[in-house]
Amino acid sequence: xxxxxxxxxxxxxxxxxxxxxxxxxxxxxxxxxxxxxxxxxxxxxxxxxxxxxxxxxxxxxxxxxxxxxxxxxxxxxxxxxxxxxxxxxxxxxxxxxxxxxxxxxxxxxxxxxxxxxxxxxxxxxxxxxxxxxxxxxxxxxxxxxxxxxxxxxxxxxxxxxxxxxxxxxxxxxxxxxxxxxxxxxxxxxxxxxxxxxxxxxxxxxxxxxxxxxxxxxxxxxxxxxxxxxxxxxxxxxxxxxxxxxxxxxxxxxxxxxxxxxxxxxxxxxxxxxxxxxxxxxxxxxxxxxxxxxxxxxxxxxxxxxxxxxxxxxxxxxxxxxxxxxxxxxxxxxxxxxxxxxxxxxxxxxxxxxxxxxxxxxxxxxxxxxxxxxxxxxxxxxxxxxxxxxxxxxxxxxxxxxxxxxxxxxxxxxxxxxxxxxxxxxxxxxxxxxxxxxxxxxxxxxxxxxxxxxxxxxxxxxxxxxxxxxxxxxxxxxxxxxxxxxxxxxxxxxxxxxxxxxxxxxxxxxxxxxxxxxxxxxxxxxxxxxxxxxxxxxxxxxxxxxxxxxxxxxxxxxxxxxxxxxxxxxxxxxxxxxxxxxxxxxxxxxxxxxxxxxxxxxxxxxxxxxxxxxxxxxxxxxxxxxxxxxxxxxxxxxxxxxxxxxxxxxxxxxxxxxxxxxxxxxxxxxxxxxxx
Amino acid sequence: xxxxxxxxxxxxxxxxxxxxxxxxxxxxxxxxxxxxxxxxxxxxxxxxxxxxxxxxxxxxxxxxxxxxxxxxxxxxxxxxxxxxxxxxxxxxxxxxxxxxxxxxxxxxxxxxxxxxxxxxxxxxxxxxxxxxxxxxxxxxxxxxxxxxxxxxxxxxx
Numbered sequence: 001x002x003x004x005x006x007x008x009x010x011x012x013x014x015x016x017x018x019x020x021x022x023x024x025x026x027x028x029x030x031x032x033x034x035x036x037x038x039x040x041x042x043x044x045x046x047x048x049x050x051x052x053x054x055x056x057x058x059x060x061x062x063x064x065x066x067x068x069x070x071x072x073x074x075x076x077x078x079x080x081x082x083x084x085x086x087x088x089x090x091x092x093x094x095x096x097x098x099x100x101x102x103x104x105x106x107x108x109x110x111x112x113x114x115x116x117x118x119x120x121x122x123x124x125x126x127x128x129x130x131x132x133x134x135x136x137x138x139x140x141x142x143x144x145x146x147x148x149x150x151x152x153x154x155x156x157x158x159x160x161x162x163x164x165x166x167x168x169x170x171x172x173x174x175x176x177x178x179x180x181x182x183x184x185x186x187x188x189x190x191x192x193x194x195x196x197x198x199x200x201x202x203x204x205x206x207x208x209x210x211x212x213x214x215x216x217x218x219x220x221x222x223x224x225x226x227x228x229x230x231x232x233x234x235x236x237x238x239x240x241x242x243x244x245x246x247x248x249x250x251x252x253x254x255x256x257x258x259x260x261x262x263x264x265x266x267x268x269x270x271x272x273x274x275x276x277x278x279x280x281x282x283x284x285x286x287x288x289x290x291x292x293x294x295x296x297x298x299x300x301x302x303x304x305x306x307x308x309x310x311x312x313x314x315x316x317x318x319x320x321x322x323x324x325x326x327x328x329x330x331x332x333x334x335x336x337x338x339x340x341x342x343x344x345x346x347x348x349x350x351x352x353x354x355x356x357x358x359x360x361x362x363x364x365x366x367x368x369x370x371x372x373x374x375x376x377x378x379x380x381x382x383x384x385x386x387x388x389x390x391x392x393x394x395x396x397x398x399x400x401x402x403x404x405x406x407x408x409x410x411x412x413x414x415x416x417x418x419x420x421x422x423x424x425x426x427x428x429x430x431x432x433x434x435x436x437x438x439x440x441x442x443x444x445x446x447x448x449x450x451x452x453x454x455x456x457x458x459x460x461x462x463x464x465x466x467x468x469x470x471x472x473x474x475x476x477x478x479x480x481x482x483x484x485x486x487x488x489x490x491x492x493x494x495x496x497x498x499x500x501x502x503x504x505x506x507x508x509x510x511x512x513x514x515x516x517x518x519x520x521x522x523x524x525x526x527x528x529x530x531x532x533x534x535x536x537x538x539x540x541x542x543x544x545x546x547x548x549x550x551x552x553x554x555x556x557x558x559x560x561x562x563x564x565x566x567x568x569x570x571x572x573x574x575x576x577x578x579x580x581x582x583x584x585x586x587x588x589x590x591x592x593x594x595x596x597x598x599x600x601x602x603x604x605x606x607x608x609x610x611x612x613x614x615x616x617x618x619x620x621x622x623x624x625x626x627x628x629x630x631x632x633x634x635x636x637x638x639x640x641x642x643x644x645x646x647x648x649x650x651x652x653x654x655x656x657x658x659x660x661x662x663x664x665x666x667x668x669x670x671x672x673x674x675x
Numbered sequence: 676x677x678x679x680x681x682x683x684x685x686x687x688x689x690x691x692x693x694x695x696x697x698x699x700x701x702x703x704x705x706x707x708x709x710x711x712x713x714x715x716x717x718x719x720x721x722x723x724x725x726x727x728x729x730x731x732x733x734x735x736x737x738x739x740x741x742x743x744x745x746x747x748x749x750x751x752x753x754x755x756x757x758x759x760x761x762x763x764x765x766x767x768x769x770x771x772x773x774x775x776x777x778x779x780x781x782x783x784x785x786x787x788x789x790x791x792x793x794x795x796x797x798x799x800x801x802x803x804x805x806x807x808x809x810x811x812x813x814x815x816x817x818x819x820x821x822x823x824x825x826x827x828x829x830x831x832x
Contacts (some may be wrong), residue, residue: 381707388706389809398704442702443678446685446810449705450676453806456707460804528711615796634796 016040018080031126032085036076038123039092043072046099061106068099089127096123097140104147111156114166117144121174125181133181137174144170222332225319230254230274233326243312243332245302254330261300266292277316277328291316295335311339358420362462363469365416373416374463375489377409381456383497388449396436402448403432406455421462425455487515487527488561494531495559498538505556506542506576508534512562518570522663525639526572529647532632533574533659534559541578541657551654553577569645570665575658581651583608589617609649613637676805676825680728683778684821685810687771688734692814695770696744700812700819708807708822716820717741717755717795720768722775723787730825732775733799734768740817755793765791 016036017029047069053062072095079088100120103113120140125133147153148163158166212235216223222240225233234250241248248257254274255267262270269292276282288294293314302308315331362370384405387393393401410425428451435444463486488510495508518526542548542557549555562573586608590600596611611617615634640647645663685702692698716735723731736744738755745753745763753759768789776786792799801807805826812819 385707388704391704391811394704443682446681446705446808447678449707449808450678450681450806453676453707453808457804457806524711 018083018085028085034126035085035089035092036079038127039072039076039079039088042092042096042099043069043076046072061102064102068095068102071095093124093127093136096120097136097143100140101143101147104144105153105155107156111158114144114148114156118170118173121170121177125174125177130178130181130185134174134178137177141167141170141174220333222330224248224330224332225326226254226274226328226330227326228278228328230271230328232257240332243310243334245300245308258298261298262296266296274316274328277318280318288315295339310334311336354420358418358462359465361418361420362465365418367466367470369416370466371486371489373412374459374466375486375493376412377459378463378490379493379497380405380409381452381459385452398445399432399436399440399448402452403429403436406432409455418462421458424458428452428455487518487523488513490527491530491534491561494534498534502538504538504542506538506559507556508559508561510561512560512573514563517563517565518572519665522570522643525643525663526661529636529640529659529661530561530572530574532636533576535632537576537578537657541576541580543579547579565665568665569662572661572663573658574660575656577656580653580655580657581605581609581612581649582653586611593617609651612649613647676808676823677728677782677827680724680779680782680784680825681732681808681823683775684722684732684734684771684823686778687774688819688821689812690774691767691771696747698814698816700814703811703813705808705810708809708824710801710807714796714798716797718760718764718791718793719797719799720764720771720789720791721799722768722772722789724784724825725787726784727782728784728825728827730802730805730823731799732825733822734771735820735822736764737818738795740814740819743816761791761793765789 016033018032018036046065050062050065050069053059053065072092075088075091075095078091079085082088097120100117103116105113107113117140121133121137124137124140127133128136145163145167148158148166149160151157154163216235216237219237220239222237222243224236224240227233230253232248232250232252232254236248244257255271258270259267273287273290273292277287291314293312296312296314297309298312299307299309311334313333313335315333317329317331319327319329365373384402387398387401406425406429410422410429413422413425428448431451432448435448467486491513492508492510495506498504499506515523537557537559543551545555548557558577560573560575564571564573583605587600587603590596590603590608590611593600596603613633617634637647640661640663643663645661648660648662650658650660689700692700714735715737717738718741719733719735721731721733741760741764742753742755742757744767745757745760748763749759768791772786772789779786799822801824805824807822807824810821810823812821
């Protein structure tokens with residue numbers, strides 16, 4: 001039922017409005033509806049008259065009516081098709097003008113034909129507007145007057161006074177219709193103006209809002225408003241949602257919003273703080289000091305589940321204007337970066353304090369004991385590093401060995417009172433223990449290696465410090481202790497270690513090795529060279545027990561080191577009582593090398609001896625990284641030559657092998673320990 | 676030294692061999708490299724690092740490995756002195772450096788263009804006094820080695 005009704009209504013509206021849209025022009029549509037209604041109504045009426053007249057046999061009038069009706073309907077269609085409303089209006093007025101005149105002229109029942117004319121002012125004024133409407137109405141008025149007052153034309157035979165009253169009524173209606181139309185138009189035009197002004201203001205508001213929106217979406221702080229119940233206002237900056245990583249709903253309670261990220265105690269503190277702010281009784285500066293969210297640490301879960309930890313700085317400001325709906329403005333800044341930096345700086349300060357402590361502890365230790373500690377620790381670290389490098393241990397045994405080494409060094413450090421160093425090692429120990437207990441993978445071993453590197457570096461730093469300190473110390477006459485004899489100690493340790501490792505008994509005699517005679521600049525070179533000689537002695541030199549005994553040597557191999565310092569050169573001598581060089585074995589090896597294969601047979605023992613300094617030359621069966629790779633001696637010779645020195649080898653087959661390194665001395669340039 | 680700075684290089688190298696050559700690498704025990712000790716590798720790619728951490732990362736190969744990889748790519752047998760070997764190794768190290776860059780984005784580190792050094796017993800001059808970590812790898816085709824000498828600049832001490 002409803003559907004039919006609404007369809008019918010739509011249909012009628014469409015017909016009457018000639019199908020134009022609602023918002024064509026304000027007021028225009030109603031005019032069009034009026035026009036069409038008048039046209040249709042008029043046309044219908046005229047058609048009825050036509051029938052009536054034809055029915056009673058009044059052919060002329062009937063024909064006129066029929067013609068008029070036809071014209072009116074034609075006009076209707078014209079209006080519909082062309083939408084020329086003004087033209088249609090004019091045509092209507094003209095047709096009605098003529099038709100009404102005819103009606104007035106013919107008189108009708110008791111002269112009632114003239115009554116129709118009274119509606120003419122209303123129709124014309126509305127269709128044609130005040131100016132033209134009045135004009136045509138006056139013309140019609142004149143025409144009607146002529147019709148009524150001239151007896152010849154007055155078919156209804158009105159008395160003059162009657163006619164005057166008719167015309168008077170007509171003019172009266174004209175005037176009131178005019179006034180009505182003018183008032184209507186004035187109101188309409190005011191409506192237009194108001195509309196215009198409204199849409200202008202509205203446009204400006206939209207512009208201004210866009211500006212504010214632009215500011216809010218670009219500002220780098222999170223800005224938001226709270227009402228007196230601590231509920232969020234609609235306007236907030238984009239950053240606000242970004243910082244809190246969630247969408248915020250208008251009217252949401254501020255404390256409830258933060259509670260998953262803050263603790264409960266903090267939430268109550270925030271509420272109390274906001275109340276204080278609203279009350280306005282506390283002075284602003286004091287208020288800023290007691291802000292519980294001045295440096296807030298927030299931890300919450302992101303929408304995707306990942307945890308977030310941020311440091312945010314909240315500021316709350318009371319809005320200036322007196323009675324605002326949202327009296328509190330909040331500003332949030334992301335201070336995570338700042339905090340990080342602050343933390344790093346604090347850590348740096350602590351680290352500095354610790355290193356001062358360390359220094360203090362170090363210079364209080366007896367130098368001799370310190371030297372021994374350093375040599376021991378270095379040996380320990382090198383030992384464990386060798387294990388790792390040569391893949392001799394892995395997995396759990398490696399970790400355990402690491403732990404033990406660390407433990408040993410730590411013990412010694414603690415004994416000497418080196419608290420800080422000891423603590424560092426302890427921390428490393430804990431890490432190892434943790435890995436042992438909780439399981440580990442390759443990556444953890446890498447971490448431990450890095451830690452080992454750090455400890456070694458620390459040790460090197462301590463060593464450098466000690467050496468500096470010793471140089472400034474007045475020579476002490478501590479009996480039996482040669483200051484700065486670190487080198488000799490180190491070598492002793494190396495020998496002991498290689499001996500333990502290879503299972504070959506041997507010992508070093510370092511009495512001739514007053515390492516303080518060696519200039520600083522050569523220390524490393526000499527140490528590495530001797531280390532290489534030691535490795536070679538154990539790998540190639542010392543024979544098995546049976547062979548040694550058969551050769552009349554003692555079971556324990558012997559290594560002798562000595563230093564001779566001249567005016568221009570310093571020589572370091574290394575000798576072992578091993579098997580020495582065997583020319584025939586050397587020759588065999590030479591034959592296998594493409595460069596020497598041809599002349600190998602012709603080479604003298606001296607030539608063959610020189611071969612051991614070639615890179616890639618090696619007679620050892622195994623190629624462990626220690627010796628047998630054939631690079632060690634080559635490297636040593638290289639570096640000695642680079643320093644401007646010489647290296648010599650002397651061998652007695654089956655009895656001994658001796659290396660001499662000669663290095664040039666610059667005139668009194670190097671700082672040396674006083675000996 | 677920060678392990679997080681090293682891992683991208685390890686992952687990148689292992690990943691490269693796995694993806695490009697279908698070679699699986701076995702991690703061996705890392706250890707401390709002695710700065711002056713002989714360097715028993717035949718060809719190395721050196722990548723410089725600067726920024727929050729400073730130093731070098733060196734990827735080294737033994738001759739057999741380098742030549743086998745190259746032979747596989749150029750389709751003929753090559754010796755260690757063949758210029759193709761340097762090109763191939765250079766390319767590999769470039770790729771490793773490039774891939775490692777992604778893993779280092781979150782740190783303020785920048786990588787230099789790698790240089791290639793060839794020659795048995797070549798010596799690397801390690802910058803700074805930072806400890807040098809040696810990480811050996813073993814594959815079915817031979818051994819290679821990652822040496823990392825990095826020093827943190829920003830962190831305290």
